[in-house]
Amino acid sequence: MNDLVDTTEMYLRTILELEEEGVPPLRARIAERLHQSGPTVSQTVARMERDGLLTVENDRHLLLTEEGRVAAVAVMRKHRLAELLLVNVIGMPYEEAHEEACRWEHVMSDSVERKVYELLNKPTRSPYGNPIPGLEVLGLPSDGLQGDSSTVINAGERNLAFPGLSGSVVVRRICESVQTNAGVLRQLHAAGIDPGATVTVAQERDGVTIDRSGDKIRLPREVASRVFVDAR
Numbered sequence: 001m002n003d004l005v006d007t008t009e010m011y012l013r014t015i016l017e018l019e020e021e022g023v024p025p026l027r028a029r030i031a032e033r034l035h036q037s038g039p040t041v042s043q044t045v046a047r048m049e050r051d052g053l054l055t056v057e058n059d060r061h062l063l064l065t066e067e068g069r070v071a072a073v074a075v076m077r078k079h080r081l082a083e084l085l086l087v088n089v090i091g092m093p094y095e096e097a098h099e100e101a102c103r104w105e106h107v108m109s110d111s112v113e114r115k116v117y118e119l120l121n122k123p124t125r126s127p128y129g130n131p132i133p134g135l136e137v138l139g140l141p142s143d144g145l146q147g148d149s150s151t152v153i154n155a156g157e158r159n160l161a162f163p164g165l166s167g168s169v170v171v172r173r174i175c176e177s178v179q180t181n182a183g184v185l186r187q188l189h190a191a192g193i194d195p196g197a198t199v200t201v202a203q204e205r206d207g208v209t210i211d212r213s214g215d216k217i218r219l220p221r222e223v224a225s226r227v228f229v230d231a232r
Contacts, residue, residue, distance in 0.1 A: 006106040010034065011044060012053065012072035013079060013105070015062055017176040020130070021226060025062040033177065073134040079105035080126035081116050087127045088120065095186040097127060098179035114138055129173030129195030129228075158231065160201060160208050160224035169229040171197045178226045184219075188227075191215040201229070 014033050018025040031041045045062065048054050053068035064072055082104035086092040092100060108116070117123075117138045124132055124140070157172055158165050173195055178184055192212050193199055200211040208224040210217055219227070 009075045009106055013075045015064060016072040016076050021175050026060055075105050077132055077134050078108045078113050080132045083126045084120050084123055085116050094189045095182040128179055156230060157228040160227045161221045166201050166203055168198060169201055169231050171195055171229050173228045175226040178223055184223055187217055191217050
């Protein structure tokens with residue numbers, strides 16, 4: 001990234017996205033996601049713990065405090081609104097919006113965030129199908145998505161690599177970890193495999209084949225496990 005990136009906010013968002021994906025939020029996972037060394041991550045986590053943003057549990061899991069979760073939700077909300085603005089209004093290529101939004105999330109003011117939310121007609125999902133958390137802060141009605149995004153994920157969702165998953169499914173969301181791979185995103189988007197699309201899934205020994213109207217692509221299991229669907 002560049003000097004616009006706020007390290008604390010980046011860590012908070014990463015912990016929240018790990019929770020969304022059902023991945024234990026450990027320091028090792030943060031190091032993998034952010035391409036940072038173990039000592040660097042440990043030092044940053046220790047500082048965040050001193051600042052009251054998280055706690056390190058006995059099993060080494062990172063647990064956001066109430067203050068930390070509020071901050072994490074705010075960063076994620078701005079990130080996903082920025083993605084929508086970049087794709088739907090500015091016209092940035094689908095596969096490039098995530099990386100750019102990683103910059104915008106740190107510099108978007110609260111007043112601009114509210115304007116963007118109104119401009120986009122009060123959306124509830126990112127271009128990649130992920131829920132925009134904490135929208136009650138921006139005035140979403142009480143029957144809309146509320147709280148952090150880990151609490152509004154559909155409990156019936158399965159990832160594409162889920163054992164036994166096959167046949168017709170509806171794509172729901174593409175996780176943050178896949179969005180960092182522009183090549184994979186471009187491949188999915190070109191084949192029409194976007195949130196809301198109905199596709200046919202076939203499990204193979206070392207991957208997953210996805211078919212949409214004759215356009216087939218094959219994903220490694222690691223990538224497929226980060227694309228979530230609803231069985232029809």
